[in-house]
Amino acid sequence: MTLRARAISAGRWTSFSAVARSGLQVLQVAVVARFIAPADFGLMALTMAVVTVASLVAEFGIGRAIIHYDDADIRTRSTLYWITLALSAVLSLAIVLAAPLIASLYGxxxxxxxxxxxxPVLLLTSLGQQFVVVAEKELRFAIPAQNEVVAGIVGFIVCVVGAVAYRAGAFALVAAALASAATSSALAWLRLSHGHRPHFHFDLGPARPFLRMGRFLVGENLVSALVRQADVFVGGFVLSTAALGLFSLPRDLSLRMAMVINQVAMRVGFPVMSRVRHDVAVLRDVYLQMLRMTASVNFPVYVMVGVFADEIVMLLYGAQFRGASDLLRGLSAWGLVRSIANPTGSLLYAVGRVRLAFWWNVAQLVLLPAAYWFGGRLYGADGLVAALIVTQLLLMLPSWRYLVWPCCGATLPEFMRQLAAPFVAAVVCGAAAHLATFALPHGLLRLAVGGVMGGTVYLALSALLNRRWMSVMRDLALQWRTPH
Known part of the structure; x- marks a missing residue:
């Protein structure tokens, strides 16, 4: 099987996993939002922000280092496994001990x-993480994708039972996270560990190159995670718990929409670009294709969500979250611009420019929280959303100049051409959907009619303006029909 065919097959399974898990998460929130108060979602947003930052430190960049290097034998991987496990245990304990202090800091x-x-999610996740990394390095995505979906189903069931039957509030969300992490690691041991199980062996010598790369990766991961969660951390100080809950749900939805396609680009694109990193021309072409693919899927989705924000909020969250509609519109614009940057991360890691990624994120960490604080302090959740949009727009051109161009040589016209056709088609499809439903009352009928109209217009325009993307989608559809 050629590299392109393997990448398409990998994308098929990763797409399946991403769509299924995101769908489960959205459905989970849609069910439990009727039984959990906005304030509980605000508390859980802060909790997961802390755990997310810690999880990236616990992984120490070892997974990406294993994918990057070609000579990770079982003895070296065993050493790396025990290091990751120990770090996860230490960080889990540190969070438990620091929990009262963090709660006091936020009041x-x-x-x-x-x-x-x-x-404990950190420790549970680390138990099976390396097996997934090795499978992805070999572009074997089928079993990891299946495992992730099963783990998501288990988490969904636990969350719904906890929220509906036991009225556990935010603790239903905690139980779901624990159940999902435990299931994922158990399945990784059962289905992915054959031939890769760690030995009782520890030798830092052969592992040092991985740890050196990981040393920079963990710094970049930590700073990157702080940048991604900065709005939540700042929101915890400047917003009430209920207002943070109203902000966190549409924020999570905006991120999750991009995650579906961007996770495919990251998990498939990173190994593919790592394989061709020594051929700059091929690397540039792969990156630009990834950029076009992500934009072609993300742009119309975000535009349509912005147009039908009222219907989506009422459908997913219910009347108690009605105030989140305007926030969702703004966060859709933020998500659209933010989604452009995701393939850049894969590019940087593939060519080993970890230090560049680190300093880029340091610059963001210095500048962005102040903007978030200013917007949130003066204008509440609306101001926080406005700050997110403005800062993301201001970062777009510098990210091309200092990240993309030095790594693969893609020029600014080449970069912008990948975005132009999807953006024009998305704006036109959003306008068509709005005009077609302008006279309809708010509700499911308006959402359904608008979705059909917008989707039809977008595909028709893409056939004229974005033929390369349509060709890739056709290949992907054929792969779905081909047994493997």
């Missing part, structure tokens, strides 16, 4: 217990 006593109970 939210309920936050302490949530942090302490969620902390």
């Amino acid at each position: 939210k006593p309920e936050l302490g217990a949530l942090l302490a109970w969620t902390a």
Whole structure:
């Protein structure tokens, strides 16, 4: 099988996993939002922000280092496995011990217990993480994708039972995270570990190149995670818990929409670009194709969500979250611009420019929280959303100049051409959907009619303006029909 065919096959399974898990998460929130108060979602947003930052430190960049280097034998991987496990255990304990202090810092006593109970997610995840990394390095995505979906189903069931039957509030979300992490690692051991199980062996010598790369990766991961979660951390100080909950749900939806396609680009694109990193011309072509693919899927989705924000909020979250509609519109614009940057991360890691990624994120960490604080402090959640949009727009051209161009030589016209056709088609499809439903009352009928109209217009325009993307989608559809 050629590299292109393997990448398409990998994309098929990763797409399946990403869509299924994101769908489960959206459905989970749609069910439990009727039984959990906005304030509980605000507390859980802070909890998961802390755990997310810690999880990236615990992984120490070892997974990406294993994919990057070609000579990771079982003895070296065993050493790396025990290092990751030990780091995860230490960080889990650190969160438990620091939970009261963090809760006191935010002035939210309920936050302490949530942090302490969620902390073991780090340790549970690390138990099976390396097996997934090795499978992805070999572009074997079928079993990891299946495992992720099963773990998502288990988490969904636990969350719904906890919220509906036991009225557990935010702790239902904690139980879901624990159940999903435990299931994922158990399945990784059962289905992916054959021939890769760690030995009782520890030798730092052969592992040092991986740790050196990981040293920079963990710094970049930590700073990157702080940048991604900065709006939540700042929001915890400048917004009430209920307002943070109203902000966090549409924010999570905006991120999750991009995650579906961007996770495919990251998990498939990173190994593919790593394989061709020594041929700059091929690397540039792969990157530009990834950029066009992500934009072609993300742009119309975000535009349509912005147009039908009222219907989506009422459908997913219910009347108590009605105030989140305007926030969702703004966060859709933010998500659209933000999605452009995702393939850049794969490019940087593929060519080993970890230090460049680190310093780029340091610059963001210095500048962005102040903007978030200013917007949130003066204008509440609306101001925080406005700050997110403005800062993301201001970062777009510098990210091309200092990240993309030095790594693969893609010029600014080449970069912008990948975005132009999807953007024009998305704006036109959004306008067509709005005009077609302008006279209809708010509700499911308006959402359904608008979705059909917008989707039809977008595909028709893409056939004229974006033929390369349509060709890739056709190949992907054929792969779905081909047994493997």
